[in-house]
Amino acid sequence: MHKFTLSVFINRSQRDVFDYLSNPANLSKWNSVFESAEWTSSDVPGIGSTYRVLAKMPGGKKEGLFEITQWDPPHRYSYKSVRLAFPIESIESAVTLAPQEKGTQLTFESQFGIAGILKFAEGMFGKLSEKGDGSNFETAKRLLEAG
Numbered sequence: 001m002h003k004f005t006l007s008v009f010i011n012r013s014q015r016d017v018f019d020y021l022s023n024p025a026n027l028s029k030w031n032s033v034f035e036s037a038e039w040t041s042s043d044v045p046g047i048g049s050t051y052r053v054l055a056k057m058p059g060g061k062k063e064g065l066f067e068i069t070q071w072d073p074p075h076r077y078s079y080k081s082v083r084l085a086f087p088i089e090s091i092e093s094a095v096t097l098a099p100q101e102k103g104t105q106l107t108f109e110s111q112f113g114i115a116g117i118l119k120f121a122e123g124m125f126g127k128l129s130e131k132g133d134g135s136n137f138e139t140a141k142r143l144l145e146a147g
Helices: 014-021 024-030 116-146
Strands: 002-010 034-039 050-057 060-072 076-083 088-100 103-114
Touching: 002 116, 014 024, 014 088, 014 103, 014 116, 024 034, 024 050, 024 116, 060 088, 103 116
Parallel strands: none
Antiparallel strands: 002 103, 034 050, 050 060, 060 076, 076 088, 088 103
């Protein structure tokens, strides 16, 4: 299991950041891995809600399903994988938002596992994932701050 934490300051309110990032419809706007995402649950989002993603992966597009495991607007939400494409075996991530000065401090914590014989590459994949997620959250920051 590879774990990492990222942090970024966003010059927008905690509520604005939470609403934007926790909405799967916005995911493809700021996260380069995803082509699309949508809620699969019909209720108001909360613990147990699910959303489907279409990810751009080597070898083509792959579908995944995630479940919300924590939902505390506008402070924190977390999710875990329910169904993913090989070689990723599992993902658990959390976004924590705290008011700071005239904006929001975002902390992203994630851990994931690689399946089977590819576990030897988990560290390398982890470094790539950290770099990619860092870039994605910088894109989210830029979009949110632009209004």
